[in-house]
Amino acid sequence: AKGELTLNVFGNDYDTPDGTGVRDYIHVCDLAAGHTAALKNAFAPGVYIYNLGTGSGFSVLEIINTFERVNGVKVPYVIADRRPGDIAACYADPSKAERELGFKAVHGIEDMCRDAWNYAKDR
Secondary structure (H helix, E strand, O other): OOOOOOEEEEOOOOOOOOOOOEEOOOOHHHHHHHHHHHHHHOOOOOOOOOOOOOOOOEEHHHHHHHHHHHHOOOOOEEEEOOOOOOOOEEOOOOHHHHHHHOOOOOOOHHHHHHHHHHHHOOO
């Protein structure tokens, strides 16, 4: 296909359900909503730090499979060696943001994959 690239999946031997890295993916609109919610402390004294995420993770292969399913496209990928420093799983604890800002991510992984494809496919 036009401009087709191959996605590198770095490692498939992690201690995760499918062996690929698990990360906390967040929809860009949820991230923007979290930033907007954090503005309520913009002029308050002190420093406020919040984790913006979903609080759960998806593996790289789960993302690829979901992307293919919701968009009806194939994602060409190869398994590559792990990168130095990569860890098996990493996800946010957004409980402070929910408690203090009322922030909670509302978009699911299907929304993220669909919206990312709809944005990128004609560019």
